[in-house]
Amino acid sequence: MRYGPAVRRRKLGAELRRQRELTGMTSREAAGAVGWHQSKVSRIETGSSGVKPSDVARLLDAYRVSDPELRALLGALCGSGSADAAGARRGWWYAYRDRLPAAYLDFISLESEASVARTLETTVVPGLLQTAAYARAVTRAALGDPPEQRVAELVQVRLARQSVLRGEKPLELCAVLDEAVLRHEVGGPEVMAEQLRHLLRTGSLPHVRLHVLPFSRANHIGITGPFVIFSFPRIADLDVVVLDHLTSSLYLERKEDLRAYGSAFTTLRAHALSHENSLDFIAGIAGIGVGG
Template sequence: MRYGPAVRRRKLGAELRRQRELAGMTSAEAARRVGWHQSKVSRIETGSSGVKPADVALLLDAYGVGDPELRALLGALCGAGSQGPQGARRGWWYAYRDLLPSAYLDFISLESEASRLRTLETTVVPGLLQTPAYARAVTRAALGDPPPEQVEELVRVRMARQSVLRGRRPLELCAVLDEAVLRHQVGGPEVMAGQLAHLMETASLRHVRLHVLPFSSGTHIGVTGPFVIFSFPRIADLDVVVLDHLTSSLYLERKEDLRAYSEAFTALRAQALSHENSLDFIAGINDGP
């Protein structure tokens, strides 16, 4: 879809409708203010059609929304990347648009604007916590030994994504990792040793929390597969769950789905080791028998 997945269109439309109502305007008044037909405003608000970044900026101007953070978030939801005071500007990932599938670009744009990310991983280390060597090995395995130059480009993207953990307002990351994630010899013993050391180093950041689900904890609700929950600053209704499949990603936005996955994550975190004990557990694996 040209201006982002359906889930983002609907969430963007709902927030634009809320901003219009806060401004005390009807959809007809908003349309007159920006020189459109009322049906265009309605289609945008219901998410039935995409919206260009410039149109989002035009509506926000009409509603008197000057908050740069809110404008940046809504700009990202229509696929614009960050939004500056002069209008939309593209995110850094735009330069990789010919290399990356649209689902991955959508994921990166959400990740770049989220304030919190909760994730369950059952087989591999989350991308935001990978070392270059580990990312290289995962990429080769996932793509079936692609050309070396393609691997390096994808690894650069993976490393660039990690800037969200070290910015002025870093992403709050909480990851529950099945013990299998730590045991799989991705790239061999040397690569895994470096990866486990990197996990412990990154977990020292105050906004990063790791929780290991040891094999001894038995069966858990996460056996159905990994998932990511994105949360956004100040607008809870924009939260979204992402499920990755081999050839696509599924975005879940219904309140029932969000509640179910949030409750599942809370249960998994309670069943897992504490952050401190998880780091000791990882150190024990890295030290060997």
Template sequence: MRYGPAVRRRKLGAELRRQRELAGLTSLEAARAVGWHQSKVSRIETGSSGVKSTDVALLLDAYGVTDTELRALLGALCGAGSADAEGARRGWWYAYRNLLPPAYLDFISLESEASRLRTLETTVVPGLLQTPAYARAVTRAALHDPPAEQVEELVRVRMARQSVLRGRQPLELCAVLDEAVLRHEVGGRKVMAGQLRHLVETGAQRHVRLHVLPFTSGGHLGITGPFVIFSFPRIADLDVVVLDHLTSSLYLERKEDLRAYVTAFTTLQAHALSHENSLEFIAGINDGA
């Protein structure tokens, strides 16, 4: 999956087409400007063909796009670990390309470029909020008798992912957690106690919002399974829903799907405890352990 999932190709193509139109160029004129055949531009814009970051850079140069944030975002949509021929910045995860499956690499690259992430979790703490000990226990449980070295490498990756929550413009994270997430003693009581404390501490940050769906809330939309909604700076059309499965991830891009999942998340959030009450609830579970 060199160029990432089809959803990324189509979204990247649509944005490149928009930039071309803003520049007042036809697809033929754009192709001539970069020395290509018109069909290549058309294939890229329709998402029927993958595109390298070097090609994206050429097109953006031709369209006069100088916004570094936009260029970085569109470059990321080429796929995980892409880089131009001059050695442009690769994501930190590129060093793990031989360890991680393409779907996970692609998920990380989306996460690194997103400005907002909304997630529903029904069984485990979201990766961005896990402690090393909890991540280690989850990794061991998810893999069949993994070598210790592999486990530690995967835990390092998970911890590195959490850098998006730090810095001048941290990712805005809003997580709705089923109470079962907090009750499963993953790794044992001591590991879970540390994880719950970490949730309370991390939840104190302004850009992190946690909402607990207690068992008393009864049946809810979330029983169909966890999902993640990625939102990107300034380009709402790039938003995407990701459904994680045991062996793969499903990317949903249709506007109807996006609307349905955003509505579902908003409904779940409304039925869940407030952020402040959720932090008290989590702390209370820990105190009663």
């Protein structure tokens, strides 16, 4: 059974090692406390093997970690949709585990557990901000005339992902959009007009910030391509950069990569329009007032 991508396993293992060290226990002592061989603790801490939520719970019990938010986060990081007797919740995407690529499931699970997402998009509206019609047009274009049932299923998943922007503790989303994202008439004029209006509505949410990079500021670092930086509550070391490619996703976790992309995003945001001016800019392209 898979228990998540290597990047998440390694970061989970590093945090479990940190919690063990806070107690002053050696890996041998930790293994003895939960009835395992020391090699199992070592494999978990290095991320070389998967770990079930129930095993994470046993280690956290041994380390006397009682914080429910931290326990829930570490349990969720065990993998995309995995659950066992420990009672770890299954994500909504679990129902799609046999019909979606593993890389996409991994991306969704990271997105669902993150507290902050910073994203640069250079060609299309970010998935979390797409309308159903826009998502349908993008999906058809990406897959090359797939069966309508497959399109409908993928659009349903795309819309379900947007639940992270709702709820008691919604994802904080900061998106830098190249002007080309707003100018490409994906799906035709009507679909694009509704998509722009949807951006204005979503952009009014207190936890969503939009920043447009106009063509007049085209000489910027954004030409390196789109990326997403996920940050997680309580544990900065779990941050990860995701680069999407045509057939796969690349996860970057090294501190130097995180610093480089974090710095790039800060630079992009500084060169882009403010959130308020960006909404005005979008409204101008849509031909409506911000309140329209």
